Amino acid sequence: MFKSAILILSGNASTSILLFARNLLVARLVSVEDYGIAATFAISMAIVEMMSTLGLQSLIVQDREGDDPALQAGLQGFHLLRSVFSGAVLFGISQPLANLLGIPNVAWAYQVLAVVPVLRGFIHFDIYRMHRSMVFLPSVLSTSGPALVAVLTIWPLYRLFGDYRVMLYSVLVQGFTLMIVSHLLARRSYRLALDGTVVRRALLFGWPLLINNILLLAIFQGEKLIVGSELGLEPLAIFAMGMTLTLTPTLLFSKSLQSFMLPQLSAVKDDEKQFRYLANVALEASLFFSVILVLGFVFLGAPVVNFLLGSKYDALVPFLTWLAILQALRGFKTGSSVVAVSQAKTENAMVSNAIRVVMLFPAWYMATLGYSLMAIVWLAIIGEFLGYVASLVLLKYRIGLRMRKSVLPILCAFAILVLAATTTFQPFGSGLMAELLTAGALITLLLVCFLTMKDLHRYGREQFLQKVTG
Incomplete structure (x- = not known):
């Protein structure tokens, strides 16, 4: 394994x-x-x-x-x-x-x-x-x-x-x-x-995913269309590159988690205890990876952009932390989505993404009024937050998953996002000492967050022991 x-x-x-x-x-x-x-x-x-x-x-x-x-x-x-x-x-x-x-x-x-x-x-x-x-x-x-x-x-x-x-x-x-x-x-x-029977089975399984993908289309590409049509091709290039930088690791993790966890969750979907355990592993892994992504961009985003893209993409740097927070919230939903698909509850992701899509309308309106790209990003963050909350509610009431173990990891993860967001306003001031204080606070919160993820610890130990003894 x-x-x-x-x-x-x-x-x-x-x-x-x-x-x-x-x-x-x-x-x-x-x-x-x-x-x-x-x-x-x-x-x-x-x-x-x-x-x-x-x-x-x-x-x-x-x-x-x-x-x-x-x-x-x-x-x-x-x-x-x-x-x-x-x-x-x-x-x-x-x-x-x-x-x-x-x-x-x-x-x-x-x-x-x-x-x-x-x-x-x-x-x-x-x-x-x-x-x-x-x-x-x-x-x-x-x-x-x-x-x-x-x-x-x-x-x-x-x-x-x-x-x-x-x-x-x-x-x-x-x-x-x-x-x-x-x-x-x-x-x-x-x-x-x-085969008509296969087609019907595929449509029954896939119609919520189809609608969800249309919603994802609106999420991933709708803002780009708004920026390209209202703000121009150069702002679109800046925004598209920022999304590529932050979304690439998010999609990498999401695809890997689904490929790895979906067969395991599907195999135990009728075993309530084992399913609940593996579902918690998926939820905690989503939180942990996503906050690491944010910290990576807080610490390394600006120098990486300057090294990889040169000075012509300097305008991207102020957006990086905010875009990383946006993708982290999307990454939080990965675990919820995999758990839902394993139970054939493909409508869950559709509902949570529909909430995110609603924010495109005020984003388009603000773009037509001349608001900056940052306003569009902030609206997207609000949409992803509300969508994540909806995904957890759906897991609890449609699948019956107990969320008690997830409360502390979720609170710690959001504390990291809030502190990362405040770094764009330099809460500890400027200079080397302020940067060290910020880094220390973020790393401390990350360690606390990891310590609360007990099912993820157990799963890691079990896999390690299997490797050693197998």
């Missing part, structure tokens, strides 16, 4: 680092405005992917019949149909999207991107089915390998094009490589089927 956790984390980390490196390389090589255009490619891809995603990869892990070849063939057939539809939608909205962002001459690039969802439609689901047996290497390689290829293509593409097209063709290469690698690493032959 310990080896599986390390494999998942290292694999997801390598993929995230490689894709992050691609973004950094493109940002350093092209102008800020061209990077703003490149950032819109992620927006357009997210629009079609999130609007049609049904969590089929999770279903094949969670469902009791996930090993059935007929079910796998039906899911693969339905996935291909969904992906072709996604590509057609992206092609259809290309011109309106380009017009909205004020770059009508770039519509052709969004039309080219429409090929990527179709390529992903041919992914072999065997790499996900093997998660049921805690075999993760094929899925790790199928994501990290294409990411490496995508990075290696950046310099040749820059020499060839020298502008935002570098990102466009890198994304295409990554999508094609992912499709090929998933087939090379599969154990079963690839079969497609359109």
